[in-house]
Amino acid sequence: MENGCQRAEIASSPRIAKLNQAEGLTQEIARLGKLQKAEIALLEEAIRRHRDLAARLDLIASVDGIGLKTAVVILVRIPEIGRLSREQVAALVGLAPYDDDSGSRHGPRKICGGRKRVRWGVYAAALPASLLHNPQLMAMYQRLRAAGKEHKVALVACARKLVIFANTVVARGRPWLPQGAF
Numbered sequence: 001m002e003n004g005c006q007r008a009e010i011a012s013s014p015r016i017a018k019l020n021q022a023e024g025l026t027q028e029i030a031r032l033g034k035l036q037k038a039e040i041a042l043l044e045e046a047i048r049r050h051r052d053l054a055a056r057l058d059l060i061a062s063v064d065g066i067g068l069k070t071a072v073v074i075l076v077r078i079p080e081i082g083r084l085s086r087e088q089v090a091a092l093v094g095l096a097p098y099d100d101d102s103g104s105r106h107g108p109r110k111i112c113g114g115r116k117r118v119r120w121g122v123y124a125a126a127l128p129a130s131l132l133h134n135p136q137l138m139a140m141y142q143r144l145r146a147a148g149k150e151h152k153v154a155l156v157a158c159a160r161k162l163v164i165f166a167n168t169v170v171a172r173g174r175p176w177l178p179q180g181a182f
Helices: 002-009 014-023 025-048 051-061 068-077 086-093 116-133 135-146 151-172
Strands: 097-102 105-111
Touching: 025 051, 025 068, 051 068, 051 151, 068 116, 068 151, 086 116, 086 151, 116 135, 116 151, 135 151
Parallel strands: none
Antiparallel strands: 097 105
């Protein structure tokens, strides 16, 4: 969906721009966006019919930086949420750093494996969370950048912390408290 939008926006040739308009790409992108929102609303409605799932959804969505869409992804794709340790949930999502060492060689740490759809959703939520919405993640991101870490490395660390926050609020059964709760 986003690729079509990008293609329509960057059409440098008037002929291609006219073709995009004639094919109705803009209208199709808008239609698919509405369909996606409707599907998420239906999924939320189905979740809300079950008291325990609704409570977990509200707890996850209470974390600053996790919106309804990301909360639904976490709840649906990680049914074990709240029953795992912080290391286990990070590894399950694929955000745990693994070493690449052999003998005296020390390679860079990498993330791998896990549930990629959850990783994608949490990673996408980590950017606005670490730059705008979550004071703890904002401080962490700034600290990592000041220490010389690349943007993407710092963002992955924030995504890992975000999923740990979600796991912790579900485990405790209490909503997110932004000031020093964790």
